[in-house]
Amino acid sequence: FLKTNRPRMGRGKRNKEVKSNLTDNESAKMTTSKGTIQGYNGVATVDKKHQIIIDAQAFGEGQEHHTLQPVLESVEARFRKLGIADNIYEQGAIVTADTGFANEANMKYLHERQINGYVPDNKFRSRDPKFQNQKDKYGKRHQNQPATGRKNIIPAGEFQFDPVNLTCICPAGNAISYQSTREAENGKIRVHFEGRLLQCRHCPKKHQCMQNPTSANHRKGSGRQVSFTIENKRLPNYTDWMKHRVDSPQGKEIYSHRMSVVEPVFGNIGTNKGLNRFSLRGKKKVQGQWQLYCLVHNIEKLANYGRMAA
Structure with a gap:
């Protein structure tokens, strides 16, 4: 298969290579109500x-x-x-x-x-x-289920973001890495940053800053991620x-x-x-x-x- 096929590229906003399934190379991962499965649309x-x-x-x-x-x-x-x-x-x-x-x-x-x-x-x-009063009338979905994730973490507003040079300094004083600039669903431009793994792993503010602090403890994990909206003066x-x-x-x-x-x-x-x-x-x-x-x-x-x- 590897000798006769070129790398398979994804169809999302970021055109990156996707993995080919060993038993069905033409299938893809599908996100469903029952989780992620390998299959077809x-x-x-x-x-x-x-x-x-x-x-x-x-x-x-x-x-x-x-x-x-x-x-x-x-x-x-x-x-x-x-x-x-x-x-x-x-x-x-x-x-x-x-x-x-x-x-x-x-x-x-x-x-x-x-x-x-x-x-x-x-x-x-x-x-x-x-539909402006829909949530007030019917309530929010899954409102009685326990909340997931951690609250009261350090917000992105406490990070020092420079939209000109596209740099960002975290509350601990460390420069975090620029990842990408992408257009969101609402048409606005957002700049994404991610903390360096070793810095976040040993940071004294890790438990106040990250939703999942343990993700910085292994080499395949990730640091704190933040994004910022920048001025988007685009044509229709x-x-x-x-x-x-x-x-x-x-x-x-x-x-x-x-x-x-x-x-x-x-x-x-x-x-x-x-x-x-x-x-x-x-x-x-x-x-x-x-x-x-x-x-x-x-x-x-x-x-x-x-x-x-x-």
């Missing part, structure tokens, strides 16, 4: 009117945002091959996708292709006045364009239907059909298994509603 495109799956693909990537473009192109090619439409997106098709598909590259693709799409960022609820981007679309009355009305369109389909396949995890290895086999279950879903829809008037 099953992506399905669903018709709003009849809940028919018109495209189903499996991707062995931890991030799903990069799958939007190949899925939309596959749908376009399928409708053209069937003679339904040369370009389904130019004939009034509306595309909605959840926040997992929101990034700048996808927004740019939708804009340049002139696709009538609505893909909200993960902050769109907080901008909606309808494609994400801003999508925010205006999603926040508009029309956008809210269109996107409100996504939950009732696609989630029942996944519920039917996962709960009624019993596909709660792929049981094969290799992308080709996994995709076959995923498409087979989607085919059974479509057959069931056609059997129950196929004679209804269009």
